[in-house]
Amino acid sequence: MLRFLRSLGQRSIETLATLGRASIIWFYSIWGLPRRGDFKLFTKQVHFIGVMSLVIIVLSAFSIGAVLSLQFYTQLVRFDAQEAVGLGVAMVLLRELGPVVTALLFAGRAGSAVTAEIGLMKTTEQLASMEMMGVDPLHRIVAPRLWAGFVSLPLLTAIFNVVAIWGAAMVAIEWLGVDDGTFWAGMQNVVDLKEDVGKGMLKTLVFALVITWIAVFQGYDTVPTAEGISESTTRTVVYSSVAILALDFLLTLVMYGDFA
């Protein structure tokens, strides 16, 4: 019994300490005024995190949009309500699938890469030597990646949504023969800028914050061995995915759960 209590205590203290370290790293990286040359570092990271993720985002967006369109159509055609395909696809994408799937892909593609990169830097003692040279690794390495992720994910989500809706439109209009006027009009009648587009974007911002935070911290806090890096990379993907799904439920509850 005592042993159980002790291990519980140890766990709690460890968790709290990790959370504390993570917050400190995040806080110190975000704070700090931008210096000359920072923008270049930032641009490089946006290229690495955002631009390089475009291919996977566009490809999955197109297939998800097409599949959604097909599924909605086969069900709606039973009620002779094919014109609702457009609004169904748009609603699902803008509110849920767009932000969530993009965030999951982003965590797998960019989050893991960031963790591995920073983890290797730590293992090969690049971070330590930076400190020796009087360069703050938080500022030089961590901050640009945090900001780049925070900027990239919302843009990627917007692109994801557009490509997916375009894919859905293509399948519905060109292939299944839904009238294109009703497809777009049905969508525009129901979709609201603030309620659907805006809140979806708000979700993405939260996801961006969480993913970049987890990725950077896991890299920075890695055990400096080859094994350690692989463990932290895995942890980044697992933690981010779980955090995204759990947060998505909470955010949906808060934003749309107004049943009063």
Added chain:
Amino acid sequence: MRMRTIEISVGAFVLAGILALVFLAVRVSGINTTAQEGSYKLIARFNDIAGLTIRSKVSLAGVTIGRVVGIGVDSEYAEAIVTMQIRNSINNLPLDTGAKILTEGLLGGRYIGIFPGGDEEVLKDGDTITETQGAIVLENLIGDFITKQGSK
């Protein structure tokens, strides 16, 4: 040179993202024009609004001319007070205009239909529509029908 291509691709990426947002706003959500055009408020009291909600359509001859912006209840008279926002270009509704709560299709949402009367004076901002007819509730209708059948 390497930095240049990176910068260009990042620029293109950011531009694509912003364009995507604009597309979402314009093409997908079709920013509604009622707000930009300016509007005025009308009030109508109904005995039953069954399922009418905020943002429901207000239509004249089948054309949407406004939205419901507020729903309240007057517990003294047991009436619903519905506030509507009507486009400014529709400024010639007569004083004896009627409002009905209708249903889109068999299972569709509720909306308010406006039926202009013949009065010379027109409704202005904040005026109340007096000629109203509440929603037809299917349950009541069926109930009435059954009682009638029973009393025969």
